[in-house]
Amino acid sequence: xxxxxxIVARDDFETCKTIATTLPEIDTLPQDAxxxxxxxxxxxxNNVTYAVLGEELKYWQLFPAPAGFGNIPVWGFxxxxxxxxxxxxxxxxxxxxxxxxxxxxxxATDVSKRGLRDGAAHRQxxxxxxxxxxxxxxxxxxxxxxxxxxxxxxxxxxxSFLVDDFLTENDDFGARTVLxxxxxxxxxxxxxxxxxxxxxxxxxxxxxGNTGFVTSLSCYDEVVTYDRIASLPADAPVAFIDMxxxxxxxxxxxxxxxxxxxxxxxxxxxxxxxxPDEGELPGAKPRWFSAPDQIPKRAKEWGPGGIEQRFGAAWxxxxxxxxxxxxxxxxxxxxxxxxxxxxxxxxxxxxEQGHMLSLLG
Numbered sequence: 001x002x003x004x005x006x007i008v009a010r011d012d013f014e015t016c017k018t019i020a021t022t023l024p025e026i027d028t029l030p031q032d033a034x035x036x037x038x039x040x041x042x043x044x045x046n047n048v049t050y051a052v053l054g055e056e057l058k059y060w061q062l063f064p065a066p067a068g069f070g071n072i073p074v075w076g077f078x079x080x081x082x083x084x085x086x087x088x089x090x091x092x093x094x095x096x097x098x099x100x101x102x103x104x105x106x107x108a109t110d111v112s113k114r115g116l117r118d119g120a121a122h123r124q125x126x127x128x129x130x131x132x133x134x135x136x137x138x139x140x141x142x143x144x145x146x147x148x149x150x151x152x153x154x155x156x157x158x159x160s161f162l163v164d165d166f167l168t169e170n171d172d173f174g175a176r177t178v179l180x181x182x183x184x185x186x187x188x189x190x191x192x193x194x195x196x197x198x199x200x201x202x203x204x205x206x207x208x209g210n211t212g213f214v215t216s217l218s219c220y221d222e223v224v225t226y227d228r229i230a231s232l233p234a235d236a237p238v239a240f241i242d243m244x245x246x247x248x249x250x251x252x253x254x255x256x257x258x259x260x261x262x263x264x265x266x267x268x269x270x271x272x273x274x275x276p277d278e279g280e281l282p283g284a285k286p287r288w289f290s291a292p293d294q295i296p297k298r299a300k301e302w303g304p305g306g307i308e309q310r311f312g313a314a315w316x317x318x319x320x321x322x323x324x325x326x327x328x329x330x331x332x333x334x335x336x337x338x339x340x341x342x343x344x345x346x347x348x349x350x351x352e353q354g355h356m357l358s359l360l361g
Contacts, residue, residue: 001025003103004359006337007069010060013051013345018334018359019066023103032085034106038098040330040358041076042151043337043344045185046159048072049245049268058126063099071099073130074357075151077142078104087111088135095142095150096133100337102359106133127292148328149319152354153186160190161314162294163241163267168198173263173284175239177201179253182243183220184210184351187268189325191241192219193318205229205249213351217325229253234260242286243268254281265289325352332358 001023009015029035051072054060063071080092085108094116098104109119118131136142142150172178178195180188183204195202196219204220214223224232229252237260240253245268254261261283298307331340340355349355 003101004334005065005071005102006100006334006341006359007065007071008051008341010051010054010068010070013048014342016338016341018338021101024105026082026084029082029084029105030107032108033083034080034085034088034092034108035082036078036094036098036104036106037081038102038104038359039077039079040151040356041074041098041100042148043074043100043340043355043357044152044156045344045347045349046156046187046268047074048345052245062097062123062126062130063101063104064122071101073097074100075155076356077136077147077151085111088116091137092135093137093142094133095136095147097130100341100357100359127295129295145328146319148354148356149322149326151356152326152328153190153322154315156187157190157315157318158311159187159267159291160194161311162291162298163191163265163289164194164198165298166289166294167195167239167241167263170263172200173237173239175237175262177203177236177238179203179205179238179240180220180243181205181240181246181249182268183214183223185243185268186354188241188243189214189217189219190318192217193321194314195219196221197317203232205244210351213325217321219321229256232256234258236260237262239263240265242266250286251281254283254286258282326354327352328354328356330356333361334359 002020003023004018005021006018050059054070059073060070062073065071076098078094078098080090083090088108106118107120108116110117115132115134123131178200180192182188183206192202201221203222203224204214205224206214208225211223234257238257239262242250264284264286266286266288337357337359340357343349
């Protein structure tokens, strides 16, 4: 039995291809292992960020690929087609982190009624959320279009939720206004929604071509194109949440606001235009936001189920927004996956589209 994997060159993301891999025979699977057929998965600009940070944050080690190549992790759905675990039957449907592939072997551990974890040795050393799988059979929240929303946006909205929580915890660093670059990105408008709901003034920074979409989201008090940054008033404290990862943009904002730049936090890399040595900038020193640090901190402070309860309430308020601003596009087969991947890599996907893919024909 063979599987199909979609892999990219680690030193040139435009170089990509599908390869055939041999799946192990059922009787040779490790104890408690599951063979899962990857049914469908979401692909967004955030997955490109996973590739950019593949070495640094160990994303490449999750799903091994031939030397020089990597398999980009994606969020999606899979069905158990063979099981050596007594408590996980064939036919079980899972939601979680999958490779861009048709199949995955999971070494199931910590199995409960609600989920399980992949205990494979090569998957350790990353944030626990990446090895967790929800058992979703019969759960309406993961069915149909609602399931597509879960795959496309729930992981990104968790990041939005954590960034908003971090800002709240720090009183927005004294800022009166929060600036979001790449305002059309899914993580940005999720964060924009949360900030707007708690009364912050939110300014979305975007390209001219995305202005209409960003304005239609109704979570930004003001929408400003990148070429008009100098028109922003610079006499009040601001926080800058950087989804774009563009060094020139970050430098322009810091030099415009100078000491009024109270927080400069890097979250995404949608523009993939970060210089290795940016030099000193006026105002707050730019830093990366770390979800793996915020999650255990809040888990300890809020107790069992605390994060899930608060996040669930936030998601319930956000999900209705998706029905009017996001169109789900489905594509199947290796050629379709390659095309959508390259379009995503090169920024050609319209912001109102969310792509659900499958390598299965």
